[in-house]
Amino acid sequence: MGTSKLLMSKMSEGKWNLDLKNIIGIRFKKLGKIYFFNPKGLRVKKRDKVIVETSQGEEYAEVLIPNRYVEDDKIVAPLKKILRIATYKDTKRHEECKKIEKEAFKVCEEKIKEHKLNMVLTEVECKFDNSKIIFYFTADGRIDFRDLVKDLAAIYKTRIEMRQIGVRDEVKRIGGNGVCGRELCCCTFLSDFETVSIKMAKEQNISLNPSKISGNCGRLMCCLKYENDVYEEKLQHLPNIGAIVKTEDGEGEVDSIEILKEKLRIKFKNEDGVYTYKKYDAKDVKIIKDVAREQIDEEEIQNKKELEELEKLEQEDKKVLGGE
DSSP states (O other): OOHHHHHHHHHHTTOOOSOEEEEEEEESSTTOOOEEEBOTTOOOOTTOEEEEEETTEEEEEEEEEEEEEEEGGGSOSSOOBEEEEOOHHHHHHHHHHHHHHHHHHHHHHHHHHHTTOOOEEEEEEEOTTSSEEEEEEEOSSOOOOHHHHHHHHHHHOSEEEEEEOOHHHHHHHHOOBOTTSSBOGGGTTOOSOOOOOHHHHHHTTOOOOHHHHBOTTSSBOGGGTTTHHHHHHHHTTSOOTTOEEEETTEEEEEEEEETTTTEEEEEEEOTTSOEEEEEEEGGGOEEEEOOOSOOOOHHHHHTHHHHHHHHHHHHHHHHHTTTO
8 A cells, every 4th residue: 555545544544643654675685584674764766775774784785665654553663774875886885795705605615625514505695894704504413613714704804604594595595496386485475484394284184295295495395384373273163083073964973174164074874884975064063072183194104204304304403593
């Protein structure tokens, strides 16, 4: 909603509120998260380059969301400031940083081999104000890189920071397409990685074949998280498969569940021992006796080892990366 439309909407609703804040949205990397900043009276356009104030010092960034007004309670205060629209000198400094990053990447790779460290360098970031250079890497477990840091600090005469990232971050940098045929979520809109588990796949009745629920990174697909809250909420008031229920046609057993539609397929056994099936809305069925939800199907048994390995990798990533 544009600024004028927002103001008119508030007036028509009788909710005129003078506490509207002028903000802009910027990002520091091509696939990075969008952050809101205080423009401090500056008018900017989408794709403009700006210099902003951060907790790490001055940074060069790109405008993704130009000036707009939002309600005060919709933002997390206090917002950091936009210092200026990038000048020619700022742009040249940014280009210089990119050259340093490219060179530092090669140098660091050589030093990693020299010190025989079991790690893979993925990215280098040179801070705009030359306060430090950050080297991002992946590794199985912890790495003692103290000697490596000393060598790099001697070469670049600035603070060196080694930052371990997960395989998801690595795939985000490389890019690619998912099994759905679309570009990977982490390469388009996903800025934060949340914990994913096998339990989420089970609750959504998704195939427990590891090749179908793991992404390009070899970890559980992030999209398992997207609808999980909805499934959890609906499952709270739905019976489990195997539950005995009462319907308008008599007592039967829950054979399958369409969770999002809240429909149940009930099987009935007649006097000859033959089963018949019929679907009902969950609201039209009364639970007589429920059963435990934790059930292991045939596919889960077949892939038990691979599924346990996927779950183990999730836990190891969380431990190594400090819960990220």
